[in-house]
Amino acid sequence: MRTRPIIGVTLDAEEPGGYSKLPWYALRKNYFAALAEAGALPMALPHHPELAEAYLDQIDGLLVTGGAFDVDPSLYGGGDTHPTVTLKAGRTDFELAVTRGALKRDMPVLGICGGEQLLAVALGGTLIQHIPDSIRTEIEHEQPNPRHEPGHEVTIAEGTLLARIIGKPRMAVNSAHHQAVATPGPGALVNATAPDGVVEGVEHPGHRFALGVQWHPEYAVDPADPLIFTAFVQACRG
Template identity: 85%
Template structure:
């Protein structure tokens, strides 16, 4: 019997240029180290959509990571794409397939930043394509200061999975997004909001563990951030 649950971690992908003359996968180390420190065995998942079910046969849980791109608005009835929208179709196709597969198997799922938005779409939710054009007097959600520093606070809804994990009603979070969840999907609920009303987290009580957070807890900006990984890994132990 293995002592560490195997958690699949979705990768980011870039076309040739910069780091490599060939297409490449990459992901910040702190996603993996946060999971390992919480007791998991992280496994990177290349974007082979046809292998999504085979991956899931091996996994005890799924972490959907963030990245500098957006979910195609056509996937949630969002209408024409805003000029700021950047797509990575191959990544999104894979992430939707593996997320829907994980939910169908009731495997624990944690979505971070763009991964939270992807989870909301997988649950039938919708997104705001560009916060500055939609939310009056919005905060600067693409914070100018470094990501290992807080950008703003959030208010956490009572009687939610997130509240039970972090044990408090407010947290300091970092912020690196121009989109946000508009509606969380049928049966899903919003578990946290920013001072300007922008959704900062979603969850669905109909699954063993289906949680999304808009910030990046792998930076541990708030002392409660590691608790999110600990609760996720514990859920993956079954």
């Protein structure tokens, strides 16, 4: 029996330039560190949609990470693409394939930032393509201060999985997004909201563990952030 559950972690992808003259994968270390500290064995997953099921045969849980890009609005009936939208089709194709596969197996899934938005789309939900065009707010969801500091608070919905994990009604979060979940999908729930009503988290009670948060708990800007990883890893043991 494994002492550490293996958790697949999706990677970001970059075009040539900077680090390499060839296309390359990238991901911040603190995603992996947070999982390892919570008792998991993280495994990076390159973007091969045709291998999604083979990856899922080897892992116990899936972490869908964030990045400076957006889910194609054609995938959720979002209409014309907003000028601010940036796509990474290869990454999204893979993440949708592996996330849908994980959900079909009832494998634990944790979505962070853009991963929360992708989880919502995989669950049949929709997104707001550009918050400033849809919601009047004074909150800067692309916070100007460093990511290792909080940008605002969120309210946790009572009776949700997230509420059971966090154990308090509010927490501080770091926020780095211009899009947000509009609807969480059939059977899914909104579990956290910003003071302006922007959705900050989703989950699906019909799955063993299908949880998404819009912020970055791997930075641990709130004392409750590590609890999310602990609960996720514990679910992956089951």
